[in-house]
Amino acid sequence: MGDFDDLYREIILDHYRSPRNRGELESPPAHRVEGFNPLCGDEVVLSLLVEDGKLSDLKIGGSGCSISQSSASLMSSAVKGKSLEEVHQLIHTFKTMMSIHEAHLGKDGENEEPDVIDLDKLGELAALQGVVKFPVRIKCATLSWVALAQGLDEVAAEAS
């Protein structure tokens, strides 16, 4: 167990110290979306470029705690270049992973069985599952994902 925790901590620190896809894309054509977590003071700014049904490029700006920034970096590595369908699936899987703790506490009032999470599919993102043990940090980890989902919705609304 300790080995896994160490490995996960290493991945999170690596992405915090050397964030991937850092920066901003020219907007337009890229779509810009911001997320803010007042509980912790975390901020993310995503630039999304959607082309031919794909998230062909994205860049991450903003600042905040190690969990929020490493989650954004891990997310950018996982979703860049993927089809929108794959990106939406990953958002769903990630949010499910992060909501298991709340579901157990019954906070959201739903009795749904949590989906079974395929950790292999998540790759390095599985490193963030340890965060569910610290409920106050869950919003740090999901901040960039909520912003990504919002941004993709806005892009879809613009296109239709």
Ligand code: ZN
């Ligand atoms: Zn935070």
